[in-house]
Amino acid sequence: MTETPLRAELLLAQDVSEGLEQELTARFRELGVRSVRVRRALGHRGPNELQWLVLTALPLQAFLSGLGSEAVKDGYRLLKELVGRIVRRRSTAADAAPSLLxxxxxxxxxxxxxxxxxxxxxxEELTALDLTRFSVGPLHYDRARARWRSELDEAAG
Incomplete structure (x- = not known):
């Protein structure tokens, strides 16, 4: 049986540089994504919206499962480094909003x-997470409870 190659669509904030765009594309390919399509977000967002810098749409369960497999060696480390690079690039401005992947x-x-x-x-927990347990999201890692959770799902019961 052959697996369908992973595809991803990156939606980047307007202020993401061309260099970071190329680096993100390369990193996702290292993480097993074979086709990466890049678009730019519109320049206006409300103050209450999630201040992401990079939004990546892909078959999430397959991507996360692949991170823990032998096919993507050091997948955890690569993803952690990717998040770190995004944050470091953005945090140079004193008034910059938090940068998130x-x-x-x-x-x-x-x-x-x-x-x-x-x-x-x-x-590590993320790669084994059963995403069908969640319906609303977004999922955040709760450091105090040492687990991924969706407060909106919990509130909905």
Whole structure:
């Protein structure tokens, strides 16, 4: 049986440089994504919206499962480095809003927010996470409880 190659669509904030765009594309390919399409977001967002810098839409469960497999050696480390690079590039401006990498499932729309300085355990748990347990999202890693959770799903019961 042959697997369908992973495809991803990157939606980048307007202020993402061409260099970072190329680096992101290369990194996602290292993580097993074979086709990467890049678009730019419109320049206006409300103050209450999630301040992501990069939104990546892809078949999320397949991507996360692949990170933990032998096919993508050091997948956790590569993803953690990718998040770190995005944050470091953005944090040079004193008034910059927090920079986040957000993964979004292309079918369900469920989002996972990857914040800077997540512990290694967060990435390891992420690769084994059953996304069908969540319906609303977004998922954040709760450091105090050491688990991924969706506060909106929990509030909905």
């Amino acid at each position: 957000v993964l979004q499932d292309e079918r369900s729309g469920l989002r996972i927010v990857l914040e800077p300085d997540l512990p290694q355990e967060a990435y």
